[in-house]
Amino acid sequence: MKIFFISDIHGSLYYLEKAIENYKKEAADFIAILGDELYHGARNDLPKGYNPKGVTELLNKYSDKIIAVRGNCDSEVDEMVLDFPIMSTYSSILYNGKRLFLTHGHIYGEDNIPKLMDGDVLIYGHTHIPVAKKENGIFIINPGSISIPKESNPNSYGILENNIFKIKDLNMNTFKELHI
Template structure:
């Protein structure tokens, strides 16, 4: 099973379309959304081609392939226009006999690690900074942001395939990777 991760769309139809082109090119089985889908947030600038309504409609067309969690900019009003569940603070999925703890990152993160076991994986967005590393006895993975990257990083997404996490820019170039 190949998983495609994006975080922090923040209402940009431009960058969502770019990410979905990458999703199709990668031929991933599922699209994992790590929060902050529609709203840009009070601390962020308006992103390129800000259009939350169109973002919702486009994401809904992928609803059967989406696994999603709530970001700090997502709200119950967003769930009213989104046709897949996206209000959980976290989700846990099994991947090759290993738990993946999916969350946005504003609650659970490197500084507040959830109760997960050795060699399991904490996957989150929120910081807009790509991360692929082993930290103590767990793996940390953050695909960065497709819309508003920070610290001079490119617009990025993540892939998990055959126990290899890769972070790539929107042209498919490898930025970071780590093997489980």
């Protein structure tokens, strides 16, 4: 199974279209969205190609392939227009004997790691900063943001296949990698 991870779309149809192109090229089975699908939030400038309605339409085409969690900029109104649930604070996926704990990062994250077992994986967004490391037996991963990267990082996404998590820029160049 191959999982494509994106976070912090913030309503950018421009960057979502690039990400979906990469999802297809990667031939991933599922898309995991780590929150902040439609809106930019009060702390962010409008991202390039800001078009929440267009983002909704494009994401809905892939609704049967999407696993999503709620970000701090998401609301119940957003879930009313999306054809997949987004209002859960977290989701867990079992992957090759490991628990993948998916969350946005504003509740659970590096500063508030949930109760996980040794070897489990925390995957979050929110900070817009790519992370791939292991601390205290827990793998900690953030694929960064596809639309509003921070700290001079590239627009990025993650891909998980064969127990290898890669963080790539939108040109599909791997710049972080972690064997989980």
